[in-house]
Amino acid sequence: MSDPARPSKPGPTPNPESAPFWDGLAEGVVRVQQCDACGRRQHYARSVCSQCWSEDLTWVEVAGTGRVHTWTVVHRAGHPAWAGDTPYAVLVVELDAGPRLVTAHEGDLDALAVGMPVRLLARPRGETHVVVAVTTTEKEPS
Numbered sequence: 001m002s003d004p005a006r007p008s009k010p011g012p013t014p015n016p017e018s019a020p021f022w023d024g025l026a027e028g029v030v031r032v033q034q035c036d037a038c039g040r041r042q043h044y045a046r047s048v049c050s051q052c053w054s055e056d057l058t059w060v061e062v063a064g065t066g067r068v069h070t071w072t073v074v075h076r077a078g079h080p081a082w083a084g085d086t087p088y089a090v091l092v093v094e095l096d097a098g099p100r101l102v103t104a105h106e107g108d109l110d111a112l113a114v115g116m117p118v119r120l121l122a123r124p125r126g127e128t129h130v131v132v133a134v135t136t137t138e139k140e141p142s
């Protein structure tokens with residue numbers, strides 16, 4: 001049952017450029033763009049390679065594993081829907097596949113450390129999914 005005093009969390013708004021990433025999450029995979037000209041992988045989705053400006057990009061599936069690059073702990077939510085979740089961490093994860101991405105975190109805030117291994121998981125939200133990072137030492141929810 002929804003609580004009218006507590007709004008639901010808004011989800012992402014996929015567009016044609018980013019849809020393969022969001023569709024991948026719904027399928028349980030992580031996809032990033034890979035440049036056909038120079039091989040660089042990038043996230044978030046763009047119309048050109050961020051290194052060589054080639055427009056020849058291909059979506060590739062990558063392992064949803066990486067390491068904590070940095071994080072911040074939110075004590076005062078920027079949106080009322082997250083007010084009950086504070087404090088929570090927002091991570092920058094460096095994927096083993098190369099690109100970095102910003103993601104929510106599920107787990108023990110006190111255990112966070114730079115270089116800590118994490119695994120990305122998809123969580124349903126509205127008509128799409130969002131990505132969260134969990135530490136690989138914690139049991140993954142089924």
Ligand SMILES: [Zn+2]
Pocket residue numbers: 035036037038039040049050051052053054
């Ligand atoms: Zn390139």
